[in-house]
Amino acid sequence: MAAFLIYILKSAFVLALLVSLFMLFMSRETFHKVNRYIMLSIVFIALLLPAVNLGIESPFKGLAAAIENSFAAEEPEAVVGEIAIDMSAFDELLPDVAPELPSLESVEEKPFSWLLFAAVVYFAGVALLVVRQAVMYVQVARIIARSRVVDASLYGYEGISLRVHGGGEKPFSWFRWVVVSEDDLGDGAREILIHETAHARAGHSWDIVLADAVIIMQWFNPLAWIMKNSLKDIHEFEADEAVINSGVNAKQYQLLIIKKAVGARLYSIANSFNHS
Numbered sequence: 569m570a571a572f573l574i575y576i577l578k579s580a581f582v583l584a585l586l587v588s589l590f591m592l593f594m595s596r597e598t599f600h601k602v603n604r605y606i607m608l609s610i611v612f613i614a615l616l617l618p619a620v621n622l623g624i625e626s627p628f629k630g631l632a633a634a635i636e637n638s639f640a641a642e643e644p645e646a647v648v649g650e651i652a653i654d655m656s657a658f659d660e661l662l663p664d665v666a667p668e669l670p671s672l673e674s675v676e677e678k679p680f681s682w683l684l685f686a687a688v689v690y691f692a693g694v695a696l697l698v699v700r701q702a703v704m705y706v707q708v709a710r711i712i713a714r715s716r717v718v719d720a721s722l723y724g725y726e727g728i729s730l731r732v733h734g735g736g737e738k739p740f741s742w743f744r745w746v747v748v749s750e751d752d753l754g755d756g757a758r759e760i761l762i763h764e765t766a767h768a769r770a771g772h773s774w775d776i777v778l779a780d781a782v783i784i785m786q787w788f789n790p791l792a793w794i795m796k797n798s799l800k801d802i803h804e805f806e807a808d809e810a811v812i813n814s815g816v817n818a819k820q821y822q823l824l825i826i827k828k829a830v831g832a833r834l835y836s837i838a839n840s841f842n843h844s
Contacts, residue, residue, distance in 0.1 A: 571688055576690070578618035583782070584791040586610040587798070596799065600805040607799050608775065611782055671718050693787045701780055711737055712745050720746070722760055730761075738828060741767040743774075756824045761818050766810035772803045807834060 581740045587610060594603055715731035723730070731747045741764040752760055767773070779796035786792040808825075812818055 570683060573683075573686065573690065575618050579614050580786045580792070583610065583614035583786065583795065586614060587791045588751040588796045591794070591798070598805075600802055601807060603776070603808065604799070604802045607802065609796065610779070611778060611795065615782070619727060623712075678742055690788075693786055697784045697787050701784070708740075708742055711735070711740065712747060715747055723757070724767050725761060728765055739764055741765075741773070744768055756828070759811055759821055759824055760828075762811045763807045764815070764816050766807040767803060770803075770806060772806075775799055775803065810820075 573723045584832060590606060590610060591604075597603060608769075630796075638772070680800050698705070704792070711733065712731055715733035718732050720726065720730040729745045731745055732750060732752050732753055733747065737747070737749065739746075739752050739760045741747070746761065746764040746768055748760060776799070779799055783792045783796060808821075811821055
């Protein structure tokens with residue numbers, strides 16, 4: 569248990585350090601694809617580096633042993649005191665009583681285990697986030713399931729599954745599914761479809777799944793949440809770039825984004841068109 573918690577702490581430390589450096593030096597750069605690969609590399613480095621022994625003395629050296637020595641519950645020590653009693657006298661007076669009496673023991677109270685407490689708190693946070701993510705997946709799946717299938721080739725797109733619904737949810741993409749409302753299909757359909765198709769074709773949903781997995785493991789690390797938000801911003805920049813490169817007027821597209829951004833954002837697991 570201690571070794572696993574130490575791995576999580578090491579991973580969180582590496583992620584926090586690398587994400588901080590990224591935000592300091594790369595966040596304002598417009599090489600969006602490069603930034604995406606750098607951010608994904610940061611995530612993989614943070615997950616793998618703590619598990620690799622490079623022969624370099626780690627600042628965490630001895631931390632696991634210290635935690636074990638300081639917080640692990642020790643075996644209770646028993647202080648036994650025996651009282652010499654003539655058992656033959658009891659045999660005569662109490663013939664129905666067992667011939668042997670247990671020795672009297674006084675046992676020290678078991679000390680509080682901080683390691684166990686930390687493990688319980690950590691895994692409780694993990695469980696809550698797993699439930700939260702599962703609810704979001706179900707909600708997105710329900711929207712996709714209740715939407716009608718439209719042939720994307722009618723709009724000039726291949727390789728995606730276009731779904732149209734009559735509700736108020738804003739356009740979003742999830743893996744190969746692109747989901748829009750009836751109103752959005754008639755208002756800014758070309759720009760929206762180009763934008764969401766760019767998300768689907770680039771595999772941005774896989775990035776979000778990875779980021780969510782890291783957040784579940786490191787829910788206590790604020791830089792893990794910043795990492796996901798930065799990654800989603802990069803996704804939006806990439807999709808916006810695809811729209812502009814397709815010949816759409818930049819100012820008209822900006823007005824469309826502002827118009828769609830007025831609505832409520834959809835679930836954080838999807839690439840939503842009105843992501844700020």
